[in-house]
Structure formats: structure tokens, C-alpha cells
Amino acid sequence: MKTSLLVGLSVLLASAASGSDKNPSEEKAVAAAVVAFNQAAKAGDGAKLKELLSEDLIYSHSSGRTETKQECIDALVKGKPDFQHEAGQIVRVYGRAAYVRAKLVAHSIANGQPTEIPLTMLQVWAKDGKQWRMVARHTTRVGP
Numbered sequence: 001m002k003t004s005l006l007v008g009l010s011v012l013l014a015s016a017a018s019g020s021d022k023n024p025s026e027e028k029a030v031a032a033a034v035v036a037f038n039q040a041a042k043a044g045d046g047a048k049l050k051e052l053l054s055e056d057l058i059y060s061h062s063s064g065r066t067e068t069k070q071e072c073i074d075a076l077v078k079g080k081p082d083f084q085h086e087a088g089q090i091v092r093v094y095g096r097a098a099y100v101r102a103k104l105v106a107h108s109i110a111n112g113q114p115t116e117i118p119l120t121m122l123q124v125w126a127k128d129g130k131q132w133r134m135v136a137r138h139t140t141r142v143g144p
Contacts, residue, residue: 026093030125033132034089034100044080049073053134054126060138062119081108096127103142118142 040048
């Protein structure tokens with residue numbers, strides 16, 4: 001799993017060395033995939049999440065916990081978090097790889113209580129055929 005992330009990041013970095021493709025239609029497609037992921041998470045739609053996430057997914061939480069694809073889907077379906085992105089999301093496409101950088105607030109229920117966690121997020125997406133799939137996600141808590 002870690003090897004897949006390293007390979008994906010290596011491809012992204014190698015592509016980055018030659019510069020972003022500046023392909024607005026692909027940037028829009030990745031941004032749409034992010035929206036679809038957020039909507040599927042909020043709805044607890046396991047089938048849609050399965051479609052959007054790579055088999056090699058590494059999903060790292062701000063707590064340090066890392067999940068596989070199935071662990072991630074199970075947690076999202078159970079928790080139904082609402083990821084509300086702030087303005088200023090950045091999407092960059094490098095060939096068949098892309099990254100998304102954003103600030104967001106994760107709204108969920110923990111121990112029966114509503115929570116709001118401000119985060120910065122980095123996602124890595126790879127194009128699989130005609131479909132963009134998330135291969136990695138990492139968040140960091142903002143503030144105290």
C-alpha cells in the first residue's frame with residue numbers, strides 16, 4: 001500500500017518537473033470528483049465511494065490513523081461526515097495525476113456529540129481510464 005502511494009507520488013513529482021498541464025477541463029473533472037466524494041461521504045453512499053476510491057487508497061487522518069479503501073468506506077458510511085470546503089481550493093493536473101489542496105471543516109458526530117474540525121487537506125488523484133480516483137488523502141488539524 002505504501003509502495004503504491006510512493007509510486008503515485010513519484011509519478012506526480014516527475015510530471016511536475018515538466019510543469020502542470022494547465023488543462024482546465026481535467027482540473028474541472030478532478031474538482032467534480034472531489035465534490036462527488038464529499039457528497040457520497042455525507043450521504044453514506046458506499047457504492048459511490050467504492051467507485052471514486054483507488055484500490056490502493058491511503059487515507060490518513062489528522063489523528064495519525066491511516067485507513068485502507070474498505071476501512072475508509074466503512075467509516076464514511078457509518079459517520080456520514082460533511083466536508084465543507086472553504087473558498088480557494090487548488091487543483092493541479094500533471095498528466096494522469098493530480099493533487100487537490102484545500103482548507104475545510106469536517107462536521108460529524110463523535111460520541112453522540114456534533115463536532116467541527118478545521119483541517120487542511122491534500123488529496124492525490126490518478127486517472128484510471130476515463131475515471132479520476134483518489135489514491136491518497138492526508139489532513140492536518142488547524143488551530144489548537
